[in-house]
Amino acid sequence: xxxxxxxxxxxxxxxxxxxxxxxxxxxxxxxxxxxxxxxxxxxxxxxxxxxxxxxxxxxxxxxxxxxxxxxxxxxxxxxxxxxxxxxxxxxxxxxxxxxxxxxxxxxxxxxxxxxxxxxxxxxxxxxxxxxxxxxxxxxxxxxxxxxxxxxxxxxxxxxxxxxxxxxxxxxxxxxxxxxxxxxxxxxxxxxxxxxxxxxxxxxxxxxxxxxxxxxxxxxxxxxxxxxxxxxxxxxxxxxxxxxxxxxxxxxxxxxxxxxxxxxxxxxxxxxxxxxxxxxxxxxxxxxxxxxxxxxxxxxxxxxxxxxxxxxxxxxxxxxxxxxxxxxxxxxxxxxxxxxxxxxxxxxxxxxxxxxxxxxxxxxxxxxxxxxxxxxxxxxxxxxxxxxxxxxxxxxxxxxxxxxxxxxxxxxxxxxxxxxxxxxxxxxxxxxxxxxxxxxxxxxxxxxxxxxxxxxxxxxxxxxxxxxxxxxxxxxxxxxxxxxxxxxxxxxxxxxxxxxxxxxxxxxxxxxx
Ligand code: HEM
Numbered sequence: 001x002x003x004x005x006x007x008x009x010x011x012x013x014x015x016x017x018x019x020x021x022x023x024x025x026x027x028x029x030x031x032x033x034x035x036x037x038x039x040x041x042x043x044x045x046x047x048x049x050x051x052x053x054x055x056x057x058x059x060x061x062x063x064x065x066x067x068x069x070x071x072x073x074x075x076x077x078x079x080x081x082x083x084x085x086x087x088x089x090x091x092x093x094x095x096x097x098x099x100x101x102x103x104x105x106x107x108x109x110x111x112x113x114x115x116x117x118x119x120x121x122x123x124x125x126x127x128x129x130x131x132x133x134x135x136x137x138x139x140x141x142x143x144x145x146x147x148x149x150x151x152x153x154x155x156x157x158x159x160x161x162x163x164x165x166x167x168x169x170x171x172x173x174x175x176x177x178x179x180x181x182x183x184x185x186x187x188x189x190x191x192x193x194x195x196x197x198x199x200x201x202x203x204x205x206x207x208x209x210x211x212x213x214x215x216x217x218x219x220x221x222x223x224x225x226x227x228x229x230x231x232x233x234x235x236x237x238x239x240x241x242x243x244x245x246x247x248x249x250x251x252x253x254x255x256x257x258x259x260x261x262x263x264x265x266x267x268x269x270x271x272x273x274x275x276x277x278x279x280x281x282x283x284x285x286x287x288x289x290x291x292x293x294x295x296x297x298x299x300x301x302x303x304x305x306x307x308x309x310x311x312x313x314x315x316x317x318x319x320x321x322x323x324x325x326x327x328x329x330x331x332x333x334x335x336x337x338x339x340x341x342x343x344x345x346x347x348x349x350x351x352x353x354x355x356x357x358x359x360x361x362x363x364x365x366x367x368x369x370x371x372x373x374x375x376x377x378x379x380x381x382x383x384x385x386x387x388x389x390x391x392x393x394x395x396x397x398x399x400x401x402x403x404x405x406x407x408x409x410x411x412x413x414x415x416x417x418x419x420x421x422x423x424x425x426x427x428x429x430x431x432x433x434x435x436x437x438x439x440x441x442x443x444x445x446x447x448x449x450x451x452x453x454x455x456x457x458x459x460x461x462x463x464x465x466x467x468x469x470x471x472x473x474x475x476x477x478x479x480x481x482x483x484x485x486x487x488x489x490x491x492x493x494x495x496x497x498x499x500x501x502x503x504x505x506x507x508x509x510x511x512x
Contacts, residue, residue: 006030046072048103056098056105056396058389065098065107065390066091074244075100081242084375085403092404095388102243106397107387110404112411114387116436118398119444124379126446127397134300162285162449169281170453173212174351177453180208181460182347184313189469202226202310205457209305212453213282214298216273221266228266229306232259237375267299274298285449301450308373309454313461315371316364319418320462321472326363326420330466333359346463354459362423364458365430368440370418372402377442402439411437 010026049072053064068087070076076099079087088108091097095111109115118124126133170177184204191197203226210216210225235256239245246253271294274283286297320327334346337356343349377400385392392398407415411432413422422430429438441448448454465471 042072045103049075049100052100052103052105053098055393056107056390059386059391060389065096066094067098070100070103073102075102075104077101077242077244081238084241085401088401088404089407092408093410096390101241104397106399107390107392108399108401108404109387110401110408111388112434112436115400115405115439115443116434117387118379118400119377119436119439119442119446122445123383123385124381124398127378127380132296134296163452165281165285166450166452169212170456171351174349174354174456175347176212177208177456178347178349178460180204180211181457182464184208184310185461185464188313188317189465189471198310198314199226201313202230202306205310205313206302206306208457209309209453210270210302213301213305214270214274215277215280216270218269221269224262225266225302225306228259228263229303232256232263233303233307235259240376263299263302264295267295267302270298270302271295304448305450305454309457311373312364312368312371312454312458315373316367316458316462317465317471319367319370320363320466323418326418327466330360330363330463333357334463334467346460346467351456354456357459357463358424358427359420360459360462361427361455362420363462364455365423365427365438365440366418366420367458369406369412369430369438372406372440374402374440374442374448376401377439400439402442405437405439408437 006026010024010029049070056065057063058065068076068079068090071078076087080099080101088097088099091108092110095114096107096109098105098107100106109118184201187200187204188197191200203222206225206229207217207219207222210218210222235252271291274286274294286294289297320330334357337349337353338344338346340356341349341353343353379398379400380395381392381398383394385394387398405411409415411434413419413431425431429435432438436443441451441454
């Protein structure tokens with residue numbers, strides 16, 4: 001039946017071919033059509049690569065922008081998907097470099113002035129997903145003041161007011177946050193292996209954040225979210241660096257859609273819960289948006305807080321295990337603050353007491369410098385722009401990679417070393433020359449809305465484990481996660497396995 005159909009199709013094709021009918025069988029004809037299609041696609045891809053590289057040259061130069069040579073059809077997918085950071089790091093000293101996902105270009109900027117312009121000027125926007133561009137979380141109370149502001153002031157206003165609202169919430173819920181992070185630390189300590197440690201900390205942090213952000217409690221949803229956030233997040237990043245995966249990973253595609261669907265379902269339940277509650281700070285934060293807008297913001301908040309904090313917790317545990325002198329200093333500082341505030345234990349700390357822990361703050365910030373959990377900040381110019389003497393056409397993807405800036409030899413002294421004291425005299429960007437090269441939380445109007453909460457959670461975990469535990473991390477020889485060698489554990493496929501592998505071997509010792 002199938003053969004008959006193809007024969008019929010082939011005869012029809014032959015009827016349209018303006019030369020004598022031949023006896024070429026249908027399958028040979030189909031192969032010719034497919035091969036022809038591939039040749040045309042490859043030719044188009046070569047032309048696109050050539051044309052884009054020519055178009056994205058420095059204004060008065062004839063050299064291509066630096067970057068690995070792309071291959072026809074796949075661009076740089078292969079080196080990028082297995083070795084993203086290492087590939088990008090080769091060009092870290094170049095202010096701007098060019099890469100291709102298939103034949104779609106993206107540029108990476110590592111120059112401070114260019115980063116400042118992209119993140120801080122308002123000329124660059126987040127890209128759209130499924131035709132929708134997320135808008136910033138805002139605090140509608142201040143928005144409703146109907147101030148006459150310029151665009152830039154308006155953006156600044158939105159960002160600042162959302163942070164103020166979060167701070168008010170944190171002050172009122174600090175004891176819940178302390179309890180939640182202590183539970184998270186205990187869940188790591190009592191896990192039987194690395195995989196369970198990773199899973200447990202994510203679950204506990206999700207549980208805590210759902211509670212403090214939305215007042216929402218549901219064990220089943222916490223469990224599903226933990227799984228979804230990790231699996232769907234990994235799949236999303238892998239697709240970003242290699243869109244061809246969609247073609248061959250059928251089951252993964254199916255699962256991906258299932259995850260997205262479940263995420264939306266949970267998001268809807270959280271929205272319904274919010275609607276049934278009296279107005280809280282988070283209602284103001286999300287703002288007066290329609291149902292879909294609210295769902296987008298709620299899901300965005302859940303995603304933004306669920307993977308970043310747990311990953312950093314694990315890196316903190318790893319780093320502290322390597323630096324006993326840092327643990328000692330944390331213990332001393334905690335004892336000093338306990339003494340000066342006349343508190344029996346850290347469980348009684350207020351936000352002000354926690355703010356006294358300046359050294360712990362430095363430790364957390366240095367950990368976020370070495371291992372920033374947010375892999376890429378994506379932007380695109382609204383109209384043609386010039387960056388570092390290169391004309392960037394409107395809508396060209398421009399990526400800023402926190403890890404690259406944090407390891408940039410031009411901006412940091414001993415960039416590979418763990419030196420918390422570098423943040424002692426400048427809490428905002430350490431010993432680097434500018435705010436725009438220390439960007440674990442981004443910068444500008446779209447900077448992380450939850451960074452106060454994140455820093456607080458990380459600080460609590462740090463002081464708790466240092467106060468109550470001594471622990472070791474063991475790795476097989478040669479598998480130590482040296483920051484420049486293994487920076488990407490959390491984002492590529494093979495590296496995800498490696499991350500589990502490493503964390504499987506991470507063993508927390510006994511109580512001191
Ligand atoms: C260590 C923990 C965290 C890190 C490293 C982190 C990092 C980031 C970064 C880099 C961005 C900016 C993305 C961009 O510019 O494209 C961002 C945005 C955001 N983060 Fe976080 N984040 C963390 C924790 C949290 C938490 C706990 C919350 C929840 C309260 C949160 C809520 C948000 C929101 C809502 C945005 C979007 C802001 C906007 O677009 O206006 N984040 N985060």
